[in-house]
Amino acid sequence: MLRTVFLSILIVAALIVAAATLYMYDPSLNGFYPKCLFYQLTGLYCPGCGSTRALHQLLHGNYTAAFRLNPLTVLALPFLAIGIALEIRVFPRPPWLSHQYVRYTWIVPVVIVLFWILRNIPIEPFTYLMPK
Numbered sequence: 001m002l003r004t005v006f007l008s009i010l011i012v013a014a015l016i017v018a019a020a021t022l023y024m025y026d027p028s029l030n031g032f033y034p035k036c037l038f039y040q041l042t043g044l045y046c047p048g049c050g051s052t053r054a055l056h057q058l059l060h061g062n063y064t065a066a067f068r069l070n071p072l073t074v075l076a077l078p079f080l081a082i083g084i085a086l087e088i089r090v091f092p093r094p095p096w097l098s099h100q101y102v103r104y105t106w107i108v109p110v111v112i113v114l115f116w117i118l119r120n121i122p123i124e125p126f127t128y129l130m131p132k
Contacts, residue, residue, distance in 0.1 A: 023059045027052040050131025
């Protein structure tokens with residue numbers, strides 16, 4: 001029990017430090033953030049391309065700009081936050097969730113791969129998925 005509490009505190013502290021750093025230092029202006037290796041090697045966008053800049057924009061309240069940089073990241077954040085809260089036991093997991101979510105876990109990789117493919121198609125509706 002004590003180990004879980006310590007780990008939870010450590011995770012929250014790391015998230016606060018990461019968010020503060022991301023808030024203070026714009027990824028498009030500061031070069032210490034890692035570059036996307038996949039993009040550098042292939043010239044194609046990975047599902048995460050634009051996520052750091054999108055999170056910076058979200059922290060500053062620029063939701064439209066964040067969505068333009070990486071819509072998948074912006075849409076996935078609430079689900080990620082709920083998942084983390086469930087894992088560190090911020091609130092109890094509903095009994096129906098433990099059986100249901102395992103059945104639908106295949107959806108996450110399918111959505112990620114689909115987003116990855118669609119954002120690299122250079123045709124008008126799909127170009128909106130590219131980070132700008």
